[in-house]
Amino acid sequence: MAEPIFRLLVINAREDETALHASQRDFEHALATAEHPTPRIEARFLVHGDPTLPEALAWANVLLGWRLPRPLIAAHGQALRLIQLINAGIDPLLPLDWLPPGAALCNASGIHGPRLQEWATMVLLMLQARMPFFATAQRAHLWSRRTTPCIAGKTVLVFGTGGLGSAVARAGRGLGLTTIGVKRTPCPVADFDEIISRDDTMRALGRADFVMLTLPLTPATRGLADAAFFAAMREGAGFANFGRGALVDQPALCDALDREHLGGAILDVTTPEPLPPDSPLWSTKNLVITPHVSCDDPTTYIADSMRLLLENLRRLASGRKLKNQIDKLKGY
Amino acid sequence: MAEPIFRLLVINAREDETALHASQRDFEHALATAEHPTPRIEARFLVHGDPTLPEALAWANVLLGWRLPRPLIAAHGQALRLIQLINAGIDPLLPLDWLPPGAALCNASGIHGPRLQEWATMVLLMLQARMPFFATAQRAHLWSRRTTPCIAGKTVLVFGTGGLGSAVARAGRGLGLTTIGVKRTPCPVADFDEIISRDDTMRALGRADFVMLTLPLTPATRGLADAAFFAAMREGAGFANFGRGALVDQPALCDALDREHLGGAILDVTTPEPLPPDSPLWSTKNLVITPHVSCDDPTTYIADSMRLLLENLRRLASGRKLKNQIDKLKGY
Numbered sequence: 248m249a250e251p252i253f254r255l256l257v258i259n260a261r262e263d264e265t266a267l268h269a270s271q272r273d274f275e276h277a278l279a280t281a282e283h284p285t286p287r288i289e290a291r292f293l294v295h296g297d298p299t300l301p302e303a304l305a306w307a308n309v310l311l312g313w314r315l316p317r318p319l320i321a322a323h324g325q326a327l328r329l330i331q332l333i334n335a336g337i338d339p340l341l342p343l344d345w346l347p348p349g350a351a352l353c354n355a356s357g358i359h360g361p362r363l364q365e366w367a368t369m370v371l372l373m374l375q376a377r378m379p380f381f382a383t384a385q386r387a388h389l390w391s392r393r394t395t396p397c398i399a400g401k402t403v404l405v406f407g408t409g410g411l412g413s414a415v416a417r418a419g420r421g422l423g424l425t426t427i428g429v430k431r432t433p434c435p436v437a438d439f440d441e442i443i444s445r446d447d448t449m450r451a452l453g454r455a456d457f458v459m460l461t462l463p464l465t466p467a468t469r470g471l472a473d474a475a476f477f478a479a480m481r482e483g484a485g486f487a488n489f490g491r492g493a494l495v496d497q498p499a500l501c502d503a504l505d506r507e508h509l510g511g512a513i514l515d516v517t518t519p520e521p522l523p524p525d526s527p528l529w530s531t532k533n534l535v536i537t538p539h540v541s542c543d544d545p546t547t548y549i550a551d552s553m554r555l556l557l558e559n560l561r562r563l564a565s566g567r568k569l570k571n572q573i574d575k576l577k578g579y
Numbered sequence: 580m581a582e583p584i585f586r587l588l589v590i591n592a593r594e595d596e597t598a599l600h601a602s603q604r605d606f607e608h609a610l611a612t613a614e615h616p617t618p619r620i621e622a623r624f625l626v627h628g629d630p631t632l633p634e635a636l637a638w639a640n641v642l643l644g645w646r647l648p649r650p651l652i653a654a655h656g657q658a659l660r661l662i663q664l665i666n667a668g669i670d671p672l673l674p675l676d677w678l679p680p681g682a683a684l685c686n687a688s689g690i691h692g693p694r695l696q697e698w699a700t701m702v703l704l705m706l707q708a709r710m711p712f713f714a715t716a717q718r719a720h721l722w723s724r725r726t727t728p729c730i731a732g733k734t735v736l737v738f739g740t741g742g743l744g745s746a747v748a749r750a751g752r753g754l755g756l757t758t759i760g761v762k763r764t765p766c767p768v769a770d771f772d773e774i775i776s777r778d779d780t781m782r783a784l785g786r787a788d789f790v791m792l793t794l795p796l797t798p799a800t801r802g803l804a805d806a807a808f809f810a811a812m813r814e815g816a817g818f819a820n821f822g823r824g825a826l827v828d829q830p831a832l833c834d835a836l837d838r839e840h841l842g843g844a845i846l847d848v849t850t851p852e853p854l855p856p857d858s859p860l861w862s863t864k865n866l867v868i869t870p871h872v873s874c875d876d877p878t879t880y881i882a883d884s885m886r887l888l889l890e891n892l893r894r895l896a897s898g899r900k901l902k903n904q905i906d907k908l909k910g911y
Contacts (some may be wrong), residue, residue, distance in 0.1 A: 365709060381868070389857070391870060396694070522722050544728045545726045
């Protein structure tokens with residue numbers, strides 16, 4: 248019997264987070280339903296903190312996981328050729344100085360699209376309907392009527408044009424909105440009516456009824472949505488963040504909401520997470536908070552991650568370019 | 580110059596409710612943009628409480644309004660041939676003993692469709708995403724993650740298959756749901772996959788992931804959604820009411836939510852309205868309240884009402900059947 252080509256170590260969180268737990272059963276299901284022949288894989292499943300992790304890391308040449316044990320990987324993971332994340336944002340892993348030289352790091356960008364598209368449809372309709380205003384009125388036990396027209400014909404400005412940004416754009420198009428994307432190196436992108444560069448951001452903010460962030464967190468994007476950003480937005484416009492909490496200067500957002508310069512905001516990400524009970528965000532006027540759940544479909548998340556892993560193993564085995572490989576210099 | 584055929588009295592609310600104020604300008608715009616020749620109309624515009632109302636009512640043969648001054652109409656409106664409402668629900672006008680014998684009463688059913696369709700899309704997505712749960716968690720300053728799959732493939736049960744019910748069904752279909760309608764006299768209705776009679780209600784409740792009310796309030800529908808109704812719903816299902824608050828036994832709903840038998844509810848109508856600050860509904864677990872705004876598009880509402888009025892005047896002038904005429908016996 249030939250030696251397995253890939254020795255896969257799956258590291259799961261200890262907490263019972265069903266949506267992000269990749270089990271042996273999930274792995275076997277992925278193998279059984281794979282559309283293409285898959286290289287031979289021997290797999291082991293451990294949780295964070297398991298005392299056998301160093302030995303398993305020395306054994307493995309492929310790692311699948313989330314919230315990686317970076318010092319252990321740096322110390323024992325010299326045989327690793329692929330680290331496949333089951334999430335998209337790699338900001339908690341930066342800088343990448345722990346990454347073994349022979350290992351490619353790939354994220355799960357793209358698997359969040361369908362759930363986020365539907366979530367963004369909901370968020371656009373909620374901002375249009377002034378649901379953050381009604382949520383605030385409900386907290387104060389106030390019946391305060393505001394009627395609103397249908398949403399078609401409005402404009403949404405999306406920061407980021409990758410998997411998440413495109414999902415938001417498709418949501419906007421589905422509702423009859425004009426979609427504008429902000430991209431570092433502008434070029435036409437499907438689902439966007441118009442693409443602008445970051446240099447044109449401030450002008451574009453004044454054209455949008457809704458502004459949505461889907462960017463990764465990097466030194467260049469941290470604090471992007473600050474007081475000047477919100478001041479450049481239209482009076483009464485809506486704001487949402489699906490990227491990372493630290494893209495937003497939270498006190499500046501609260502100020503723009505308190506002064507009613509913005510009509511409402513919906514945040515799925517905050518700093519820190521979990522948001523502590525004493526955070527002023529919870530009771531900020533016209534602000535709705537959801538706990539970082541907009542992109543995760545528990546019925547498809549792990550299956551999609553596994554499918555992506557198998558695809559990258561096929562590519563690795565045949566020497567092709569990997570999907571979603573992180574650029575170590577750019578950090579995304 | 581020939582005598583005007585119709586003498587129209589428009590009675591507006593005194594409060595500044597822009598969405599429901601029908602001005603002379605709105606009327607002239609409707610005349611100028613009418614698609615068909617319109618009978619000659621002389622129009623007067625008054626507000627509730629105007630001392631000249633009795634005289635104006637005696638003068639008019641057509642009335643357009645909302646929250647009608649019933650005793651004044653009974654006393655002075657003997658010349659009225661058409662009373663065109665700019666809203667749909669006539670329950671505050673029942674019984675119709677004040678209606679002059681020669682006057683037809685017509686409501687504005689149908690003009691709420693586009694706004695409600697979009698609103699119901701939002702409500703379905705919010706129930707699927709567990710937004711009432713997150714709103715409750717936000718009130719308690721709690722970061723409590725629950726991930727949810729996409730909505731396609733679920734089932735919505737809609738009580739009422741008229742203008743509002745069909746709008747909810749279209750919302751459901753647009754999201755890939757199976758749509759079941761409850762209708763007093765079952766027959767196929769566009770936008771519904773299946774129509775059932777009220778006798779089959781209890782069985783159908785157990786098949787639905789979402790249950791939505793769009794019924795008028797009549798003696799037969801009052802208190803329809805009671806403890807047995809909620810008990811027959813699926814564990815974790817979502818509920819919404821777009822009809823009238825008194826369709827729902829509110830303490831029974833609160834109980835079903837408190838016990839977490841239902842996953843969440845969104846009410847756009849309550850009893851009473853406005854809901855007083857000391858109502859327990861405001862802080863009921865997993866319940867979102869909006870202040871009776873789901874069906875009103877302020878940019879189209881009055882124009883659509885005026886268009887309906889002109890259509891009914893054309894029909895009246897040529898002796899044709901009126902649109903949306905209320906059956907005095909059925910009360911809807």
